[in-house]
Amino acid sequence: MAGVGCTVDGNLNNSKFSQPMPSIGIYIATASATCAIAMAVDAFYGFRHQKLWFPSKYFSLNATTLTLIAIAIKLSVDLNTSMPRRQDQLAKLSSSALICTVMGNSIPSLGNMKNKEILMNIVALGILVITAIVNICIQLDTGVIYVFWKEHALIMFLMLVLLATMSSTALTVPTTKKYFDLKYNKKHKIALKECSENDLKCSAKKLRNDLTRFWMMAHTCSPQFVIGRSATCTASGALCLLAAMTLAEATLRSYFMPWSIKFCSGESDYMWSTTLVLVTQIVAVIAGTIAPAFRWFTAIIFRCPKKANKACKPTFQVEKYWIQILVEWKECPLALQICGQYGRKLTHDVKNLILDLCIGMQTGIVLASKLVSLVSIYFVSWFLISYRSCKKLTWFLQHSNNVENNDSGSESQPGSELDLSRFVLYLEGEEELVDLMMENNCDVSHWILMGQKRHPKFLIQLLAKSTSSQELKGVSEFDNDRVASLDAEEPPNCWALPVVTLTSIAIALPNIDHHSIKQLIRSVNEGLIYARFVENNLNAEGEFINTRKAAEIVWLGIDLYHKWLDVDLHKIALQEKNPEKVLEELADIAKNRFLEFRKKDVYGCLRENPSHWPIKVLAANSMYRICQTILLDYEMGDYNDSSERLFERLSNMIADILGACLTNLPRVIPMDCHRSTIEEREESVRHGIVLLGKAHKILEMLDQQPLPSADPEQLASIDAWRSLSKQKTSPEPICSSTVSDTTAFRSSDVYLSID
Incomplete structure (x- = not known):
């Protein structure tokens, strides 16, 4: 049939191959919008439930999100489609920035995965990121991407750093889970002794105190919260925010400083849908930056003590849990059956060399993450100290007239409060966070009030x-x-x-x-x-x-x-x-x-x-x-x-x-x-x-x-x-002996004899 697959001459009919395809742009925009909605819902959930480390509940690293990301970044990996206009080049950059955003959002989700799931998802994400970087480099070389090369270079660097940060965080998950499981069981036994478990008719107030103990233990050892307060997650939030700022800088410069950039004329094969993709992905980057940025800022608040003389205290040491799993792998013998002593020795030496390299890289990533945290704390701590001082002064002025009346009650108050410091679970190097975690997360009044509003x-x-x-x-x-x-x-x-x-x-x-x-x-x-x-x-x-x-x-x-x-x-x-x-x-x-x-x-x-x-x-x-x-x-x-x-x-x-x-x-x-x-x-x-x-x-x-x-x-x-x-x-018997004959007949009739 001429005209369908072949021409009259019998050659391939490629007349439709170069026709505009705006439907592809709609497809990309739909995938980007789906990611944006999921990340925005996660942010809303974090604010609503006062979880400012923003657990990944709806947008987590799995096969579904990886597929959506692969669709959403199609423009950044498209090697041979002409993208001449401003919105075309910006859409290339927004696709790259979106990769950084989704990585920063999905880091806490590693805590809810099994070991095999973590390995598979990190490998799949690594393949996706490396493919995107290679394709962007090819486009920079061929001229498909001819502007914003500095922004592209920075975002590609952020991609690699975020991938390394995610891999570093993933290595700690099995170790921290095992550690917190053991520690939780010990603390739970202590809590049970204080809860008088055999008292069935306990008051609601006592039950609330019991649940407060359990909440403090469960909350502070929650895998997502453990990752959310870690140095690597803090750094990833800062890097994700930097990627969003890079996209914002390129967008503002292209529209408000048009003399600084010269774009080509013409139209891409995606036509008007490129604008739709750009707008959708900018919204996705903005929505997706909320959670990582707040994790970064919340971690800074945790790391900034209230007293000025303790602020910005450096803790440049790599705790054991960061490299423990690598050390265990190094100590374990290989199960490979290799003939000859020389072959086994060579394999063992190569394994140790690779793991030593991994331990060095892990140490470097952790130290770099702590450096990012330290720099962030340095710039933010003075603002926080000033804010807390003003807040304390305001409180003092408002309550100065009632100090004398409250003196007698203040002495008995601490004794009546529930001491929860013993039920805070923390890792090595987090000792200074115990008071802050207890202060910010031990109050269960929010959940009690939420339940009371929905009482039956x-x-x-x-x-x-x-x-x-x-x-x-x-x-x-x-x-x-x-x-x-x-x-x-x-x-x-x-x-x-x-x-x-x-x-x-x-x-x-x-x-x-x-x-x-x-x-x-x-x-x-x-x-x-x-x-x-x-x-x-x-x-x-x-x-x-x-x-x-x-x-x-x-x-x-x-x-x-x-x-x-x-x-x-x-x-x-x-x-x-x-x-x-x-x-x-x-x-x-x-x-x-x-x-x-x-x-x-x-x-x-x-x-x-x-x-x-x-x-x-x-x-x-x-x-x-x-x-x-x-x-x-x-x-x-x-x-x-x-x-x-x-x-x-x-x-x-x-x-x-x-x-x-x-x-x-x-x-x-x-x-x-x-x-x-x-x-x-x-x-x-x-x-x-x-x-x-x-x-x-x-x-x-x-x-x-x-x-x-x-x-x-x-x-x-x-x-x-x-x-x-x-x-x-x-x-007492329900029926007396004076029951009427009709009643007796009816009641006896209910007895059945079934052979």
Whole structure:
């Protein structure tokens, strides 16, 4: 077909090869914008959560970001496309500056990687950077880049230095993680001794103090924070800022000093899209420079003590952790099987020579980074000292009239404060940072306040019904032992399944105000979040897995569609039956579901451990038993066929069960903080502190509740709680001996005999 791939003469048709391709520019701009958004979100996250070392949460070094970077810098590695105009040449420079920006942003992300991931990502980044530098040099030689050669040379130098800095930082990650893991475990044992771990009914204030200890340990040994306060990260922030300033200088000079630079006329193959790329990449460089610049400035603040005579104290020594892994590699013998003593000796000598060279380079990089920090501190320290002096003077003038009144209280204040200096984890050479890290990062009020702003108000209103009775009777009353089992054995109960089943029954009751049902669903929705958190930490073993899944699946249908499995509860409520008939109908439906599965049970699932029953069978068994229990109580209760009274009774039962479950929170929150790995430990402790803020009112409400046991292990599951309640009190029989014959007939009818 002539004209498609070949000409009429049979030669290759290259008429479209040189046509303008603005779509490529749009592609590059899209990748650059994606990087800009990710880096800007990281900066916003750091400001919002007061993490001024700006952890790499959304923009980290991985395969995805490396691919985006490779697309975004296409202009700087394009060897043969003509780029004559001002914006074309600036776009070449902005692509190079973007490489420095993304490297400066992604350094902390090395802390969250495994050793193999670090090696692979650093090698991939090194290949990308070397390729970009080689291509830029070729373009400078061929004339594709004919201006800003000094700026290009500086940025290429910054690329190499940043790559060396990242590699140097990566070498310390395995060593520091191992060191902090050991040190954290020792400090954690000390913290546990001070936390009286067996006191279940601890106050919210005491729990806050406990979490503050855990937060200080987890925060100061967080791998990203360790990197963020290191000398290499400080230097990388300064270098990244220098790259951004270089791009800004070239851009301003080209637009405001046009006589100093002469550009060519003509148009590039990317046409108008080059301007779009330039604007996008300038925005990306600006957004990406925020985090490294603030890391640099924050590190300077850390390194600038408050007293002028201690400012700018040089610490030009290379601590052991910087070169420890290289020393270990040097001491380890090679696993290569080389014949001959001479060959083995030569290989060993070459290995030692290479590692000695690496140790020398590592030492040089660290010393150079500390020199950058020292120069930065020298220029900034006097400004900080002046600022602190003015701030102290202002505070003194404002409080000079109250000094005498506060003298007596100031003596007792230090003794009442929590001493956290023992829980600050630091590396060799960071001794002077202990007070500053404690001062700037030990206050957990921000996280507590954040949690209090999002407290579960509907759950608190529901639990008020439970705490008003001063006893959590609903835990033992939702299931009566007089109700016959549908099978020889009963499956274990979790906290959530009875709550979900009771809520299903409440929704099916007729003549209940829609607002009341909506309020109950919201309350249970909030309560199940906390119940799930408790069960994930206390009842995570195999026998509770299916029961918990049953609760989650059943609740999904109730919350979204008002359906228990496939039974429309709203439709049952509209039938205008009395509450007793509704209970009987639900019990019959559950019983039939169980028997239906029993007939199809060709593999004998029901004859196995009840905890391994299918999810729908567990849900049907729970519905059947609870409905029959309420029917037994219905005749003796003063309900008068009133749906409102029964709804209130069910709501109280739900509140009691959730209240009993949430008494485990003071035990579970610290437990969850310690189970995570070192990379996730800080986030888990922060989550625990926010959770404490959310549950603060709940803990205060439940603090006065009498518990059936002082042993927290015996209150972890609902079945253990019910057993303790029965042992503690001898409950009166729900049905007296004067029950009518019809009631006796109905209650005896629930007993099944299944061969």
